[in-house]
Each structure stands twice: as structure tokens, then as C-alpha cells.
Amino acid sequence: xxxxxxKRLFLTIPTVFGVVTLVFLVIHFIPGDPxxxxxxxxxxxxxxxxxxxxxxxxxxxxxxxxxxxSNLIQGDLGTSFYFRQPAFELIMxxxxxxxxxxxxxxxxxxxxxxxxxxFSAVRQYSYIDQGSLFLALFGVSMPNFWLGPLLIxxxxxxxxxxxxxxxxxxxNLILPAITLGSSMAAILTRMIRSxxxxxxxxxxxxxxxxxxxxxxxxxxxxxxxxxLLPVVTILGLQFGSLLAxxxxxxxxxxxxxxxxxxIQAIVSRDYPLVQVCVMAIALGYVFINLLTDLVYAWIDxxxxxx
Amino acid sequence: MPKTKNIFIIIGITIVITLFLLSSFASLISPYxxxxxxxxxxxxxxxxxxxxxxxxxGRDILSRIIYGSRVSLKVGFLTIFISGIIGTLIGxxxxxxxGRIDRILMQTCDIFxxxxxxxxxxxxxxILGPGLDNVIFALCIMGWVSFARLVxxxxxxxxNLDYIQAAVACGISDLRIILKHxxxxxxxxxxxHSTFGMAGAIVAEAGLSFLGLGIQPxxxxxxxxxxxxxxxxxxxxxxxxxxxxxxxxxxxGLNLLGDGLRDKFDTKTT
Numbered sequence: 001x002x003x004x005x006x007k008r009l010f011l012t013i014p015t016v017f018g019v020v021t022l023v024f025l026v027i028h029f030i031p032g033d034p035x036x037x038x039x040x041x042x043x044x045x046x047x048x049x050x051x052x053x054x055x056x057x058x059x060x061x062x063x064x065x066x067x068x069x070s071n072l073i074q075g076d077l078g079t080s081f082y083f084r085q086p087a088f089e090l091i092m093x094x095x096x097x098x099x100x101x102x103x104x105x106x107x108x109x110x111x112x113x114x115x116x117x118x119f120s121a122v123r124q125y126s127y128i129d130q131g132s133l134f135l136a137l138f139g140v141s142m143p144n145f146w147l148g149p150l151l152i153x154x155x156x157x158x159x160x161x162x163x164x165x166x167x168x169x170x171x172n173l174i175l176p177a178i179t180l181g182s183s184m185a186a187i188l189t190r191m192i193r194s195x196x197x198x199x200x201x202x203x204x205x206x207x208x209x210x211x212x213x214x215x216x217x218x219x220x221x222x223x224x225x226x227x228l229l230p231v232v233t234i235l236g237l238q239f240g241s242l243l244a245x246x247x248x249x250x251x252x253x254x255x256x257x258x259x260x261x262x263i264q265a266i267v268s269r270d271y272p273l274v275q276v277c278v279m280a281i282a283l284g285y286v287f288i289n290l291l292t293d294l295v296y297a298w299i300d301x302x303x304x305x306x
Numbered sequence: 307m308p309k310t311k312n313i314f315i316i317i318g319i320t321i322v323i324t325l326f327l328l329s330s331f332a333s334l335i336s337p338y339x340x341x342x343x344x345x346x347x348x349x350x351x352x353x354x355x356x357x358x359x360x361x362x363x364g365r366d367i368l369s370r371i372i373y374g375s376r377v378s379l380k381v382g383f384l385t386i387f388i389s390g391i392i393g394t395l396i397g398x399x400x401x402x403x404x405g406r407i408d409r410i411l412m413q414t415c416d417i418f419x420x421x422x423x424x425x426x427x428x429x430x431x432x433i434l435g436p437g438l439d440n441v442i443f444a445l446c447i448m449g450w451v452s453f454a455r456l457v458x459x460x461x462x463x464x465x466n467l468d469y470i471q472a473a474v475a476c477g478i479s480d481l482r483i484i485l486k487h488x489x490x491x492x493x494x495x496x497x498x499h500s501t502f503g504m505a506g507a508i509v510a511e512a513g514l515s516f517l518g519l520g521i522q523p524x525x526x527x528x529x530x531x532x533x534x535x536x537x538x539x540x541x542x543x544x545x546x547x548x549x550x551x552x553x554x555x556x557x558x559g560l561n562l563l564g565d566g567l568r569d570k571f572d573t574k575t576t
Contacts, residue, residue: 018417141558143509145516146550149536153543244425266432278429286420
């Protein structure tokens with residue numbers, strides 16, 4: 001297992017390197033002048049030249065790239081133009097809010113999907129199953145930038161039960177977590193259903209039934225444990241994409257996380273901060289995928305670590 | 307349950323055809339010019355003269371939704387068409403030739419996949435600036451990866467079959483084998499994947515426009531309408547409700563169609 005963890009960690013290095021390089025390439029090779037975007041078309045040539053020199057954009061691309069990597073290794077991610085603070089500090093201040101929101105959304109998704117997925121599989125083609133199918137389709141089709149405002153209209157404006165925006169106690173978390181977690185709940189429900197259906201057809205389940213084991217034990221101890229294995233992979237991938245989904249959800253609910261910071265950085269044309277935010281989210285995604293692989297290997301002893 | 311799948315396909319096709327007709331005949335169907343403002347009647351609720359109400363500038367919401375369907379269809383179709391061609395090309399080369407080419411191309415895919423969902427599109431638009439062409443470009447940059455992986459996987463399983471080996475033994479060129487013998491067998495999974503991809507592209511465009519990074523006035527987009535409506539959520543919730551409903555119906559239709567086709571032809575998509 002330890003060997004596997006070490007190998008998997010080493011395999012992550014090229015991906016991390018690739019992500020960092022891609023962010024650099026996107027910013028340097030995509031048509032469009034960042035300096036002009038930051039200062040506007042009407043800025044004087046002197047101002048543009050000064051900013052270009054400040055950002056190091058007047059240097060040869062290779063020099064820029066090695067300087068970028070060297071600064072990155074030393075933990076220097078640049079300074080935000082807008083906030084006049086190191087970008088790394090800004091990210092670290094907002095990271096807890098994004099983690100809180102992502103975990104809240106994950107909790108919402110699991111609370112909905114696990115019981116619904118199990119019921120759908122156990123009572124295949126029943127009303128519960130068909131209802132969950134429609135719920136799942138609606139969940140996947142309903143964009144979070146619409147669901148969020150709808151939830152605000154119903155629960156904050158009409159009923160007055162929950163706050164409209166901001167971060168504070170658990171009540172502030174409920175609506176953003178539902179907004180962000182709903183599509184994940186829909187995907188997981190269908191995934192748990194199909195995985196459990198496959199598992200329930202296995203020979204060892206028939207053996208367990210033939211032995212006369214009670215149905216709850218067969219379901220929860222024998223079937224569900226195995227059925228959840230592929231779900232873990234999807235869970236990891238989906239949890240990673242929650243980080244990107246948080247950009248919209250945080251904007252709707254004025255949630256002070258990395259997603260909202262990204263949009264603020266784009267709107268204020270704060271280039272170094274955009275670069276760091278994008279890298280932080282992408283690396284977070286890589287890290288969660290790594291974690292998923294490790295958890296998967298830990299819970300499934302059949303995986304060979306080669 | 308199989309009957310349900312057919313119903314899904316029928317509902318899905320009906321919604322997609324409706325979207326196509328709405329966008330094609332927008333100028334004939336829409337009751338008002340979507341840009342016509344009437345500040346005396348701003349934020350009016352749905353009524354007989356304006357079925358879905360009016361927005362903050364007194365524009366007819368129904369007409370704007372009808373015209374907005376053009377953007378959704380254009381973004382959805384062009385994104386899938388362009389990224390489908392690029393992805394199929396790369397996936398075919400990787401799957402057919404294997405070895406080092408495959409490793410390099412798939413490693414590149416993995417790096418792109420490290421950028422979740424909208425993130426790369428947002429980054430690209432931050433540099434390129436907002437606008438329809440840039441939105442399509444940004445979505446294509448991310449869209450090709452899933453096609454490449456799908457096609458590569460399918461080609462890996464097909465290329466060792468007897469009829470392909472026979473074609474190789476006959477001395478048929480690689481290009482001809484890929485184009486005439488392999489790709490026609492991949493059309494079903496590609497079509498199914500395109501259906502889901504189109505839904506994803508429409509949502510992504512609406513999301514970008516919602517954030518102010520997508521379509522810009524005077525063009526109309528459902529995401530932009532939602533974004534405008536959010537400012538008037540307290541006094542005019544209809545401004546948010548109807549464009550959102552339009553997005554959801556179209557995405558639901560495409561998902562139903564994709565689901566139905568996938569189950570009917572029993573294909574697996576990435």
C-alpha cells in the first residue's frame with residue numbers, strides 16, 4: 001500500500017507540472033494582450049510598457065516561464081493589483097469558505113442520493129424508482145445559476161426562513177449547499193442505483209440469500225459495500241467539479257470563497273490573481289482525484305498496486 | 307421500462323425540434339422586437355399583452371427568450387461540431403497508432419481534464435474578452451478532450467477485430483481504415499455523447515453569460531437574461547423564472563434524448 005501511495009504521488013507530479021504549464025501557456029499564447037485588458041485600450045504606451053515590464057511580459061517567453069516556475073517553487077505567487085496583497089494570502093483567507101461550501105454540498109448530495117439510490121435499486125421500476133429517475137433528470141438539467149435564485153425567491157423572500165446571502169452560521173450554508181449539491185445528488189442517485197442493481201445480481205448475493213441471511217444484512221453488509229466502490233470514483237470526480245461549480249454558487253450567494261474571488265479578479269482585470277485562483281482550483285481538483293484514488297485503493301483490497 | 311426510454315427519445319426530439327424552429331423563425335414567431343424598450347411598462351408581470359412579462363427596460367421577455375434560443379443553439383451546435391471533429395481526429399490517431407503518440411496525446415488530455423468544468427472557459431474568456439465567438443472557442447478548447455477519450459477507447463477495442471486486421475492485410479491505407487472502417491462504427495456513441503455535450507455547452511454558455519463573461523448586449527442570451535433578472539429578484543421574479551425555465555427545458559430535452567439513445571443502442575459514453 002505504501003508503495004502504491006508513493007507511486008501515485010509521483011504520478012501526480014507530471015499532472016501538476018502540466019497544469020501549471022498550461023495555465024502559463026494559456027495566459028501567454030492565447031491571442032489578446034493582458035496588459036491592454038488590464039489597463040484598457042485607451043491607456044498610454046508608456047503605462048502599458050511599464051506594466052508589461054512590471055509583469056515581466058517584455059522578457060523572452062522561456063525566461064518568463066523559468067521565472068514563473070522558480071517563483072512558484074519559492075511560494076511567490078505574485079501580488080494582487082486590486083487588493084495589493086500577496087495572491088497566496090488572499091487564497092488562504094478564502095479557502096476555508098470554499099471548503100465549507102463544498103463539504104456542505106457533498107453532505108446534501110449524500111443525504112439525498114444514498115437513500116434514494118438504495119430504494120430505487122431495491123424497488124426497481126416502482127413509483128419510487130421512476131420518481132427518483134425524474135428527480136435525477138431534473139437535478140442534472142437544472143442549472144445552479146437558476147436553482148440558486150429560485151431557492152432565494154422561495155425560502156428567503158417568500159417564506160423568510162433562510163438568509164439571502166453571506167457566510168455565517170449553518171443557516172447561511174443551507175441554500176448555497178443545496179444549489180451546489182443538487183446536480184451531484186442527481187448523478188450519485190443514478191450511479192448508486194445502477195451499481196447496486198449490478199451487485200444484487202452477483203453470485204455471492206444469491207449464496208447469501210440461499211444461506212437464509214436476512215435481507216437487510218444482505219443489502220447493507222454484502223451488496224452496498226461492494227456497490228459503493230465505483231461510486232467512490234464518481235464521488236471524487238464530482239467533488240472536484242464542485243470547486244469549479246462554486247464559482248457560480250459563491251457569486252449568487254455572495255459567499256466569500258475562492259470562486260467569488262476568481263470572478264472579482266476577472267472583473268477587476270487582476271491578472272496575477274486570476275492566474276493564482278485558476279491554479280488553486282485546478283490543483284485542488286488534482287489533489288481530490290489523488291485522494292479518491294488512494295481511498296479507492298484502501299477500501300478495495302482487490303486492487304493490485306503495480 | 308423500455309417504453310419509457312422511447313418516450314424519453316420522443317420528448318427529447320420534440321424539445322430539440324422546437325428549439326430549432328424557434329431559433330429559425332424567431333423573427334416570425336416573436337410577438338415583439340426583443341430590443342424594443344418601453345420604460346413606462348418596465349418590470350410588468352405576465353399578462354395578456356406580454357405573456358411572460360417585461361424586463362427592467364420594458365422589453366418583452368417572451369420575444370427575448372425566442373431570440374435567445376438562437377444563441378443557445380448556435381453555441382451548442384458549433385461547440386459540439388468543432389470539438390467533435392478535433393476530438394475524433396486526436397482520439398483516432400491515439401487509439402489507432404498507440405505507443406508513444408497515444409501516451410503523449412492522452413497525457414495532454416489528462417492535463418486538460420485537470421481543469422474542472424467552466425474553469426478553463428472562464429480563464430480563456432478573462433484573456434480573450436467576452437463575446438459569442440470567444441465563448442465558442444473557449445468551450446471547444448475544453449470540449450475536444452471527452453470526444454478524444456471516447457473515440458480512442460472505442461478504436462482500441464475495434465482495431466484488433468478481424469475485419470480491421472483483414473483491411474490492414476489488404477494494404478488499405480491507415481487513413482482509409484480510420485475513415486471508412488472504424489469511424490462509421492463509432493457514430494452511435496459519438497452521437498449520444500454529442501447530445502449530452504450540447505446540453506453541457508448550452509449550460510456553460512448560459513453560466514458564462516450569467517457571470518457577465520459570455521454574450522454581450524445587444525445580443526440576447528438566456529444566461530444574460532437570468533443575470534439581469536437577479537438584480538430584480540425581490541420585485542420581478544418572473545425576469546429570472548422564465549429564462550431559467552427555458553434553459554432547463556432545453557437541457558432536459560437533450561439529456562432525455564441522450565439517455566434514451568444511449569439505452570436504445572446500449573452504448574457507453576465517457
